Amino acid sequence: MLLLDTSTLPARDRVEAFREVLTNGSTRNHRVIHEVPPEGLHGRMEGVQVGGLTVFTSQNTGFRLVRTPRHVRRESSPLVAVAVQPLGRGRFELEGEQQLVGPTDLMLNDLNRPHDFSWTGTAASKTVFFTHDQLGLPADTVRAATFRLRASPLHDLVHRHLTALFADADRLALDPGAPALAHATLELVRALLVSAADDRAVGRPVLADTLLTRVLAYAREHLADPDLDARRLAHVHHVSVRHLYQVCERAGVSLEQWIITQRLEGARAALASPANAHLTIAAVARRWGFTQPTHFSRRFREAFGTTPREWRQRRS
Template identity: 50%
Template sequence: MLVLDLETVPPADRTEAFHHAMTNDSVPNQIVHEPSDTGVRARMETWRVGSLPLFSTHNSGFELHRTAAHVRRQRSNPVVSVSLQHRGVGRAETGGRRQVFGPDDITVFHELVPRVYGWSGDGASQAMVFDVDVLGLPVETVVEASFQLRASPLYGLVLRHLRSIWRAPDALALDPGAGALAQATTDLVRALLVSAADEPHKPVVRSTMDDTLLTRIMTYVRQHLTEPDLTPERIAAAHGVSVRRLYGVMGQGGVSLEQWIISERLEEARRMLASAPFDRFTIASIAGRCGWTNASHFSRRFQAAFGMTPREWRRLSRDGDV
């Protein structure tokens, strides 16, 4: 949903409109705009994927100051924001520690901690907002983790997951699986924070890593689904567990590992066969892109799963009969 487009606002009212969109009674801030010959520019949008609010802004240079006085005036349940800087270079200062953020960085802010945040020139950020009570992590854990996220072996996994959500937030907001996606995203962010905080002696860390293991495994598999060497041994090694533990965790979640991987690969192949951008690819090529090493075996499994051959499915999809 479009929240603000300053192109539709008279120039004299743009600063006030920007402040109104970025500041309210429950989340007080002070905003300072960078001087510019073109004035203040901004476009802001929001979505809701299950219980997870998403916020995107593309605007001219600014600084958002959240002081200790602002924190004391907090009037609603606090949140943790997790954002990607997909245009420009973001800057922040928290507790005297400075950071810069580029396109490969995950940025985390706890709303109960004073900070300065913003960028110079043309910039854009995409943020997800997590309720503090839902994350269930102490303020100090979130803050410490925010400065060393890349030290976590989970960083790349979570970064790819967050990017995948931002590729199609409109569609995901309407998807019947949005609630499950929001829960999985919360689990992954929680796991990243406790991993990066490097506090293995704390019970909350051990508990969180155990509780989120199934989600992390399934996310990892989906991200590497097209790779033929995605074996149980590789999956287990990537998560620091034995193959026996891997099967145990999947079984507790009611998931048969091999059958689930086959089902996921078949669904991905079915999607590609019905998608116009893949019209020029042969069925064997699509099978290979979905992790199948034998095209004939793929065709047999596809027909058994969907009641038609890959060729029949592609033809019906092109004709609009499905």
């Protein structure tokens, strides 16, 4: 949902409109300081609910957000924000520590603490918000993780997951799977925070609780790898194959069938895309982890009631 587009407003009204959206939205109770370039302030803000999670996007000219102890005291239900910076470089400061945030970084901001965030020139930020109750983590764990996200081996996995979520948030918000996606996002962020904080007392149960979510997220990113199987997934996540199967069984997930289904769905979409018209069916199959064309064709027909060739011809 579009919250603000300053291009539709007279220049004299833009600062007030910008501040109104920020101070009445998810970043309320901040002091907003604008950098107004010669061409004038401009900004575009959007917000959407994806399965109960608030996703907020802003692209605008330089500004600074300051949250003081007084602002914190005014807040009735402070949130935890996890953000990516797809354009420009942000500067985040909290309790004397600083972080520069670029396109490959995740930023964690507990709004229950005074902080200072800014950027210069036109830049963009995309953020998902969680309540402390949703995260279910001690405040000290969140605090310890704030400037240590890159130390976690889960950082890049969660970064890719959130980047994909942000890129298609409007469509995903309408999908029947949105609540499950929101739950998976929450679980991945919880796992990242306890990993980054190196909080072993909290980490063991949280990492155990989020194992299947992390395994399926990893598998989804490596569907093109022919050697993706239970043994590799167990090794990457430091558990035994037997334990992994037990976790899957409790959740009602057949791991091998889940991988096959995801690969087939990806290949079906790829075959229907004009962008792949120059590729042979075998080449598309290989891109989705199928090394044997005959095996791919058989599984495709079993799943969709048609051959890959027939499907492609009908969609062309």
